[in-house]
Amino acid sequence: MAEKVTIATVARHARVSRQTVSNVLNAPHIVRQETRQRVEDAINALGYRANQAARQMRTGRSRLIAARIDPTRDGINGSVLDRFLHGLTETADAAGYRVLLYTATDDDREIATYGDLLGTYELDAFVLVGTKYGDPRTEWLADRDVPFVTFGRPWDALDAHPWVDVDGAAGTAQATRRLLDAGHRRIAFIGWPEGSGVGDDRRAGWRDALRAAGVDPTGLHRETEDGIAEGERLMRDLLLAVAPSAVVCASDSLALGALQAIRGIDPPVAVIGFDDTPVAAAVGLTSVSQPLGDAAARCVDLLTGVLDGDHETPTPVLLQPSLALRHTA
Amino acid sequence: MAEKVTIATVARHARVSRQTVSNVLNAPHIVRQETRQRVEDAINALGYRANQAARQMRTGRSRLIAARIDPTRDGINGSVLDRFLHGLTETADAAGYRVLLYTATDDDREIATYGDLLGTYELDAFVLVGTKYGDPRTEWLADRDVPFVTFGRPWDALDAHPWVDVDGAAGTAQATRRLLDAGHRRIAFIGWPEGSGVGDDRRAGWRDALRAAGVDPTGLHRETEDGIAEGERLMRDLLLAVAPSAVVCASDSLALGALQAIRGIDPPVAVIGFDDTPVAAAVGLTSVSQPLGDAAARCVDLLTGVLDGDHETPTPVLLQPSLALRHTA
């Protein structure tokens, strides 16, 4: 069994002091070129890696970022988180950080977990996915000056914190415009009950795009909780009430339900979903696609900005979604 | 800002020495009841949490488990990993461990990452998802005595290591028997090319169930890479060649393709997929469901067994899948 290689081993091997080795690692510019080379050679020869625990003890920083992994709720939208987490892991890695997972069943437990993670692991930052009106989690973190980013806007706009989001309104607007361009006029919308930031935003995009084209959106939209059965029910309702020739949905679940409701109708009713989930790809559903890899990368950017001493509050990032065209629209 | 609460703070508050506090945490039985109570009260009052970095430095153990998060490949099977990771996080948490994510694009990089994680973070163990014939990763880890568990059998059976798996053959056999019970005789199988452990296992379950019922499986199966289009192609082929009344597939992707191929056929051809992905739930596809939460929990069980000093190699775990019945079979 090989001896443990510490900074002292490297120092001895390169005939310098421990501190010089440390400097080569953390502040290379203050070490003379020749010495630096000698130390780097020793590091490579010995396969030395800085022990994170020891470093953390002195600096108080763990180079660990926490992210929550949810129980896949209805299953369909779960893969969004999946893809986001992968992007996060990849980008964090490149920036020298690692992602630690945690779960929680409700806000209180989640906050308790924050305390635990901060106390025992001295986590550097948190990434929160999804935000709601009056989110107690962001408040707790902000009160304690814990760096964090949310993937999702702070809908309160009470106090600003760094965030990254995808412009949902732009997505539904783009979807609506595509349908308008294809000659559709009676374009309906199936969304979530008023009051959720994300849902209202997506509905607004559809409404504004219609108005801009001189179409009155009145009566053309329906609201429900998310779900396939719900989408199917509301689509049937819309068909009877206003006979739309196309529909934009706030989620792929709803869109999938809509697809089932219109089966057999000719000419086919166009359907566009939201999130570009695997299900959409599988059934050929056109859907608004979020740039999740980019979003994750920008989250890491914002965090490293804060962690590496940028004291100014970083500018929020609003990314543009794109339309994954398939055969339903 | 509150002072940092260390073991010394607690000791002062409880009027004992640091060591006594440490004993209360790590070996409670050697501390007198009354003293222990006083120390525990102090811990709660002060909100003390043992600093993991300091503990790790002395003990060499990080209470961190690494798990890989893959880029969602074809998207459909991605959520399996998602659900597994969630289960892992939950169970590990309960056992006092945390899950650290990593990614890698190929085996070599993955192994390099192992070295990095072990060197800098002193990870306690790895969980590998998916194994193949002659997996270099397990060999590397075993050579270095790094504790690890695989979710997936070692198909080589060369040297044993702890593993947890779901009995794929039992799943396809169960699916096949259900179809037999419903009166089907010409039950086809669409699977993956010979040579993958998982694929061969799933095909064997179908074949053996047919034989047990006195049906000759010859000519009733087709092989291809995974994918919806591939499944559709092979199903059309099967329809022309042997006109099956039912088909069992090695994945939901293949089953989804099969579903598209049989659209409009009456009486409908029964289809059963594998993995019970969100897509299956969405389109009403009957599918073999893996107990992913259980599997994750058993992985953690095996690991904690090894980490907490059980020197005997733990027994592998083979879990039974169940059939998620929907309207395609």
Add this chain to the structure above:
DNA sequence: TCCAGAAACTTGAACGATCCAATCCTGCCT
């Protein structure tokens, strides 16, 4: 040649927990 000042490098201390060995109680027996 000498010296100031900067640059390069070295040394001792500290982070917070655990381990080890030595000391202090406490209760019990004679």
Add this chain to the structure above:
DNA sequence: AGGCAGGATTGGATCGTTCAAGTTTCTGGA
């Protein structure tokens, strides 16, 4: 009352790194 055994408690050393302060070496101008 004195002595003893055993468990409970204590102080000091330690893990590997970085910080703060100190010392040596180098550079250039008078």
